[in-house]
Amino acid sequence: MAGDEARTARAVGAAAAAGRQLGLEVREPRVLYDVFSVVVHLAPSPVVVRVPTVLPASYTLRPEAQLAQQRAELAVTGWLADHGHPVVPPSPLVPREPVVQEGFSMTFWQLVEEVPVPEPDTTARLAMTAKLHAVLADYTDENLGFWAPFATYVPDGLTALESLPDLLPAADLDRARREWSTVEPIVSSRDAFEREFPGVAIQAIHGDAPFHNMITTPAGEYWADFELVTLGPVESDVALAGPDGVATYDEAATRLGLRASDPRVLRLVEAAGSLATVACLAMAPQLPMLVGAVEPALAQWRSTPLFTGP
Missing domain, CATH: 3.30.200.20 (Phosphorylase Kinase; domain 1)
Structure with missing residues (x-):
């Protein structure tokens, strides 16, 4: 076997x-x-x-x-x-x-019954993401950490990649470390984040693109896969949705009385998300298909300017 x-x-x-x-x-x-x-x-x-x-x-x-x-x-x-x-x-x-x-x-x-759908309705799911944020604004849990998955996931992954040069070239690892040195002080400290972005509220968020992590059931769309749930800015849940996706989310959020996304916070969380993608390569020895799966995202990351701050 x-x-x-x-x-x-x-x-x-x-x-x-x-x-x-x-x-x-x-x-x-x-x-x-x-x-x-x-x-x-x-x-x-x-x-x-x-x-x-x-x-x-x-x-x-x-x-x-x-x-x-x-x-x-x-x-x-x-x-x-x-x-x-x-x-x-x-x-x-x-x-x-x-x-x-x-x-x-x-x-x-x-167990919930899942209904196969040929193509998820991303617009509806982004609107559901805004609804999720409205609901989770009332959720409190003193044990929920600030951006908990990022705090160790990225640096531990980058450290592991030092001994896996066949997976990530040294130049890429060096770039990732330089970007992380800019991102890390803000995403690992709630106080630092709030100093950098005064007025941007922190709340419970899904943590992993909730508009991609929904299940269609006979009763409608259900939120699922909260494995990375954490405290953070809502922008973290719409990072990498693209300009049209962010605009769709902002429209739904405004209708619910929520604030629209902050472009500077989006730049930060998208940089953090790209570094999380780099770090996940450290799991490729356990799951070889990761190498091909993340290559398009890595190519996109390499093509963008070095992140030096939001």
């Missing part, structure tokens, strides 16, 4: 074992998705388990950081579900806590 196939089999076995220990009926576990995580339906129970298997260095070096982020995800999605908002909710059949089993830290979700 190939390494990735063995990893998937171990993840499925761990999910099934954890489900049974929690009292679920598990007869035919079925893989729904397998890239960074193995997503398993514990049939016949209406429960889906997400088992992260390809991890950034920030989680392999600090397992407690992964657990904290998973708890944050379960808390915010549970809050959204409890308040009647359209979100894929944690499973009501088990406690809202990550479960560690056989070396994997996993989360349990309610």
Whole structure:
């Protein structure tokens, strides 16, 4: 069995074992998705388990950081579900806590019926992103960190890439480090961010392009995949949506009484997002398809001027 196939089999076995220990009926576990995580339906129970298997260095070096982020995800999605908002909710059949089993830290979700669509309605989803921000403006959690995924993900990834010159040339790594030296002081400190951008509110955000992370169900579009949920500016959720996408979001936000996006903040979060893409190459030894998948984004990054500040 190939390494990735063995990893998937171990993840499925761990999910099934954890489900049974929690009292679920598990007869035919079925893989729904397998890239960074193995997503398993514990049939016949209406429960889906997400088992992260390809991890950034920030989680392999600090397992407690992964657990904290998973708890944050379960808390915010549970809050959204409890308040009647359209979100894929944690499973009501088990406690809202990550479960560690056989070396994997996993989360349990309610099975929802997904309706295949040929092409998602990006305009509608960007409007839904504004609605999500309006809702999350009322969410408070003292354990939710400021831009938590960025703080260690990028520097740990860049450090790992030092020993992987076949994945990222030295010139690219040097550029990434120089840009990160400009980005890092602002994205790793809420006080520094607020000094740089007075009047730009910080709130709970999805953290990972929510307009790409939605599921179409018979009841409509559901928000999903809050793995990078954090405190931050709303611009972080629309970074790299393109000028038309940002304009669509701004129009929807204004209708809801929210502020339009700030161009300077957008420049910062897009630079941070590009560096996160560079850093993710450090996971390519675990997931070789990443090399080809991120190359268009890397080419775009290389073609832009060096980021020297917002």
